[in-house]
Amino acid sequence: MQPADPAVRAALEAVLMVVDEPISAAELAATLEVPQQDAEDALEELAAEYARQGRGFELRAVAGGWRFYSRPEYADIVSRYVLEGQTARLTQAALETLAVIAYRQPVGRSRVAAIRGVNVDSVVKTLVTRGLVEEAGTDPESGAILYRTTSYFLERLGIGSVAELPKLSPHLPGLDELGGIDAPF
Structure with a gap:
């Protein structure tokens, strides 16, 4: 041959x-x-x-x-690398973006950016890549892609649903004056 x-x-x-x-x-x-x-x-x-x-x-x-x-x-070395990559800590920006999505889902990137005050495009991509958030359809008015947390997110937090997330209102000073806000805090 x-x-x-x-x-x-x-x-x-x-x-x-x-x-x-x-x-x-x-x-x-x-x-x-x-x-x-x-x-x-x-x-x-x-x-x-x-x-x-x-x-x-x-x-x-x-x-x-x-x-x-x-x-x-x-196999042991590759497994160690893969597992360490999956458990790498999230940046502060990623944690903040994840929190907004978790509490406001389904929510579009522009709404998350408005709440955080910065562009969140790359952070949302990172969260999707890590399997913590996923697309949840589109906004009927704007056509924007909406995002929600995944079952993997719930698993990592050790909770059964987002309803088990801690309430934010006890941790926010002066929230009673903001009665007109549309978020269920």
Whole structure:
């Protein structure tokens, strides 16, 4: 068997770096516009090469497709990294934004920004990425995307629903003078 074309191997690596589920050799061949046998040969070569080199990752054929995976002997290290990333502390801005969403949900970014007095676009994206808030439809008047907290948020706080969040009114001085405000504090 003749070694696979280095350009095909490199292109396969580039595509495999961005897939989030196994991709078949046929799909890879179609994407690269090469014969399927050439893609299969290159995939086999890459998998064998990574194994020989003892890389921290391996190329596996699973579920009818190919994908990169971390090597089993590094599972503890990878798990530690992933878990630490998930438990990283939120910034003050993220905590404030999360509190506004939790108490005012469903709420749009512009309303959260008005309450906080700063742009919250990137903070909301971070909260969505971390799974603490999610889209909850659109505002019928403005068409803005509304956000609400997730079940993961409730789980992390150890509560069953947002109704169990502490009432804010005892912690806000002079709230009785603000009787006309539309928030259920």
